[in-house]
Amino acid sequence: MPSLSHRHEDGARLASLLWEFGPGRRAISSAIVGGGIGPVAWVLNAQVVGGYARMDPAEHLLELAPAGPGVGMMTAASVARFTRARDGGADAVATVGLRVPTWAAAPEGVADPELRPVRLDRPAVPPGTINIVVTLPVAMSDAALVNTVITVTEAKAQALAEAGFACTGTASDAVCVVVAEAGEPEQFGGPRSRWGARVARAVHRAVLDGARDWSGLAGAAGVRT
Numbered sequence: 001m002p003s004l005s006h007r008h009e010d011g012a013r014l015a016s017l018l019w020e021f022g023p024g025r026r027a028i029s030s031a032i033v034g035g036g037i038g039p040v041a042w043v044l045n046a047q048v049v050g051g052y053a054r055m056d057p058a059e060h061l062l063e064l065a066p067a068g069p070g071v072g073m074m075t076a077a078s079v080a081r082f083t084r085a086r087d088g089g090a091d092a093v094a095t096v097g098l099r100v101p102t103w104a105a106a107p108e109g110v111a112d113p114e115l116r117p118v119r120l121d122r123p124a125v126p127p128g129t130i131n132i133v134v135t136l137p138v139a140m141s142d143a144a145l146v147n148t149v150i151t152v153t154e155a156k157a158q159a160l161a162e163a164g165f166a167c168t169g170t171a172s173d174a175v176c177v178v179v180a181e182a183g184e185p186e187q188f189g190g191p192r193s194r195w196g197a198r199v200a201r202a203v204h205r206a207v208l209d210g211a212r213d214w215s216g217l218a219g220a221a222g223v224r225t
Helices: 057-064 142-162 196-220
Strands: 003-009 012-020 025-029 036-039 040-045 071-076 084-088 091-098 130-135 172-182
Touching: 012 084, 012 130, 025 071, 025 142, 040 057, 040 091, 057 071, 071 172, 084 196, 091 196, 130 142, 130 196, 142 172, 142 196
Parallel strands: 040 071, 130 172
Antiparallel strands: 003 012, 012 040, 025 036, 025 172, 084 091, 091 130
């Protein structure tokens, strides 16, 4: 289970989720810090302000993170409103921001439409990405790790469709899958493999709950979703 903490930055109170594993874990990730496949001692999902403008996001994340190898991602979504689901040893945590829902395949040169502006007399709706962190108690081959990332993405898209969003995600979504280093590696991570199926169900539940929570937050602020 990650630990939740808060910091004050850029005039806002911002949340972070931190997983600390110690030795014996490795991960595959698309994150700005620690992307690719390699050993991992920690994972950080840090909230930043909307309209984040720093030109050194990797350095910023490392300022907030522990020492050692790890994965760092950021979002303008409300990290404190994270959602979590578990299935047969697969653990998925999602932070969901859907200010600009996006189709993966879009015409060249066509910008994603912004949702209409938030009214100043109503609560602000968090923009941001969908960040997903999955932890597993088993080892996986490199190919299975790649397969698992595909499964995570498919389960995310399924959940968004079921929540009523016409999108496959946002343009800045990130994913991280953490597994054990030791043991006989699993060779498959697809949605009909033993562990892939568990990952799919956990991610689907976490993203579905997060998308519905975001819809409620957006509705309270008068934003059309």
